[in-house]
Amino acid sequence: MYFGKSKYIEKKECGMIFTVVNQKGGVGKTTTAVHGAAGLARRGYKTLLVDLDAQGNTADTLGIEAGNDLYPWLIGNKKVSAIGVEARENLMVIRSDKETAKIKTILAGEPFREMILINHLHKYQLDYEVVVLDCPPSVDVLHTAALMAADRVIIPTKLEQLSSKGVSEMMRAMATLRQQPTCRCELAGIIPTFYDKVTSESHIQLLNLTKAFNGKVWPVIPQDTQVREASRAGQTLFEFAPRSRAGEAYDQVVDRMEVIFRDGKKRR
Amino acid sequence: MAKNDDNLIDFGLDPAVEAVIHGHERNQEMRSMPLAERRKLKREQAKADKRKPRRFAVDMDEDLIEWAKETGEKYSCPASQIIQLAVQLMKDDVSSGTVNLHDYRVPANGPRYENRIFRKPVGENSS
Numbered sequence: 001m002y003f004g005k006s007k008y009i010e011k012k013e014c015g016m017i018f019t020v021v022n023q024k025g026g027v028g029k030t031t032t033a034v035h036g037a038a039g040l041a042r043r044g045y046k047t048l049l050v051d052l053d054a055q056g057n058t059a060d061t062l063g064i065e066a067g068n069d070l071y072p073w074l075i076g077n078k079k080v081s082a083i084g085v086e087a088r089e090n091l092m093v094i095r096s097d098k099e100t101a102k103i104k105t106i107l108a109g110e111p112f113r114e115m116i117l118i119n120h121l122h123k124y125q126l127d128y129e130v131v132v133l134d135c136p137p138s139v140d141v142l143h144t145a146a147l148m149a150a151d152r153v154i155i156p157t158k159l160e161q162l163s164s165k166g167v168s169e170m171m172r173a174m175a176t177l178r179q180q181p182t183c184r185c186e187l188a189g190i191i192p193t194f195y196d197k198v199t200s201e202s203h204i205q206l207l208n209l210t211k212a213f214n215g216k217v218w219p220v221i222p223q224d225t226q227v228r229e230a231s232r233a234g235q236t237l238f239e240f241a242p243r244s245r246a247g248e249a250y251d252q253v254v255d256r257m258e259v260i261f262r263d264g265k266k267r268r
Numbered sequence: 269m270a271k272n273d274d275n276l277i278d279f280g281l282d283p284a285v286e287a288v289i290h291g292h293e294r295n296q297e298m299r300s301m302p303l304a305e306r307r308k309l310k311r312e313q314a315k316a317d318k319r320k321p322r323r324f325a326v327d328m329d330e331d332l333i334e335w336a337k338e339t340g341e342k343y344s345c346p347a348s349q350i351i352q353l354a355v356q357l358m359k360d361d362v363s364s365g366t367v368n369l370h371d372y373r374v375p376a377n378g379p380r381y382e383n384r385i386f387r388k389p390v391g392e393n394s395s
Contacts, residue, residue, distance in 0.1 A: 044381075195288065203292045210285060219284035252284050262378070 015046075015129040016264050017121060018188065018257060019150035023173075024166045025137035028156040028193035030057045031227060032253070033134035036154065038062070038236045039254030040130050041091035045261070048080065048128040049087075050117075051096040052146055053136040059095045062087045063234020068099040074116055075106055080128075092128070100142070107141050114141065115182070118149035130261055139173075147177050152188035152260055156221075159192050159205040164212055188260055189218035191253060196223050219252040 020033040030053065037049035051058035052070065059066045064087050072078040073094055084092045107113040121131055133146045147153065153174060157167050167190055177183045190213055196202040210217050222245045230240035237247035298306050333347075336354075340347035361367040369385065376384045 192285075197288075197292060197295075203289070206285070206289065210281060210289070215280045215282065217285050218282060220288045249284070256282075 015048075015131055016261050017131045017133065017149050017151045018154055019133045019135060019146045019152070019185065020154045020156065021133075021135040021143065021146060021150075022155050022157060022166060022170060023137060023139055023143075024158070024162075027137075027158045027166075028191070028221065029053075029137065030055075030061060030134055031231070032154065032156045032191055032193070032221075032250075033132050034058055034061045035236055035238070035250040036254060036257055037130070037132040038088060038091055038238060039250065040132075040257060040261070041088055042238060043254070043258060044090065045129045045258075046090050046092075046127065047130045047132065048084070048092045048094070049132045049134065050094045051134050052100070052142045053096055053134060054098050054100040055136075056095060056097040056100075058093060058134055059085075059097075060234070061231050062093065062236070064093065064095070066097055067095045068097045069094045070096045071099050071103055074103055074120060100136075104141055114144045114148050117142075117145040118182070121149055130257075144177070147174060147185055148180070148183050150185035151264065153185050154188050154191060154218075154257075156191040156193050157209070158194050159196070159202040159209075161201075161205065164205070164208050167209070167213070187216055189253075189256055190216055191218045191221060193221040194223045195220045218256055219249045221246055221249045221253075 018036060020029050020036065022029055030051075033049060033051075037047045041047040049058065050070070056066055056068075064085050067085070069080075069083040069085065072083050073080065080092060080094060084094050087093045107116060110116075117133070133149065135143050135146045153170075155167055155170050157164070171187070174185055174187065178185065190209060192206055192209055194202075195206065206217075206220065224244055224246035226237060226241040226244040227246050230237050233240055237244060237250055241247050242251070298309060301309070336347040336350045339350045343350075358367065362369060372385045372387060373383045374386045374388075376382060
């Protein structure tokens with residue numbers, strides 16, 4: 001597998017790209033992507049959040065109207081400023097819905113299709129300091145494209161028996177992609193989600209994760225009904241319940257993202 | 269900050285994760301304790317929780333931290349009370365107009381804050 005080298009990549013630099021990914025569904029990818037992006041935007045960083053999942057839950061979580069900006073952006077080559085939605089101050093969102101499936105069909109016949117995101121981001125998004133990509137829970141062209149575009153990868157994982165297996169699979173996929181000269185993705189952190197302090201299962205799985213990945217395990221997101229309630233209200237936890245357990249944990253996640261972003265900026 | 273082999277930041281075991289693990293282990297331990305001991309531990313925990321809202325971590329110059337500690341020792345009181353007194357005095361000065369924070373404001377380098385408060389050498393504050 002060789003995806004070739006894009007003519008755009010070496011020429012221009014956009015902001016740091018965080019890809020939130022896990023092949024498993026229901027692990028908290030969208031919640032993590034939304035809170036990571038919204039948290040950085042609240043701290044003053046100009047942030048772009050791209051929803052690559054056909055379920056389109058990003059719009060619901062942020063309380064904005066559903067729609068599809070991904071199609072006109074990737075296929076129609078429209079500018080983000082023309083099609084994206086400014087969901088909050090400093091936070092621009094490219095929404096997705098079931099029409100995203102069409103993109104995959106169109107891209108199926110295109111050469112260098114896995115480079116589509118990195119090409120678009122580096123071509124048009126120079127004014128965003130941070131880009132957060134919310135991946136679908138399947139291994140498809142957009143999933144691979146998101147990993148190819150990533151500077152740093154964040155893997156949310158549910159604290160269940162098979163969770164570390166899913167993380168290991170992601171690590172293997174990343175190792176394969178990193179053999180490509182254009183792929184520069186590094187693991188930023190693994191976020192254990194749905195931590196249930198009552199059961200010992202969550203604790204055992206957390207210990208297993210820390211044994212395997214040590215410092216790469218980021219703050220634990222506890223199971224918290226406020227997450228669902230905030231989503232229902234179309235607000236982030238930072239707006240709905242900033243002092244909730246999950247709200248505080250996501251704030252710590254944003255701290256880690258900010259440190260990585262600032263460090264990456266210095267090294268450029 | 270420590271870096272790993274790839275020259276990336278190495279956080280070590282994240283303190284937030286460590287706290288969760290230790291919290292769970294402490295709860296497990298408590299379950300096997302006699303009732304009286306468990307009650308005592310719970311009381312201590314409640315005291316610590318009560319202090320939580322009054323706790324606030326700030327970055328300060330090392331020499332100021334040392335000074336606060338030494339002064340606390342000298343007057344046999346906690347360093348936090350020395351710092352609290354300093355902040356109270358400054359609050360009064362700012363309220364009365366004796367200290368104007370605008371004089372100490374300089375543009376920040378990072379994107380998070382627009383300005384930082386910086387004590388310029390004596391004589392430059394009035395400009």
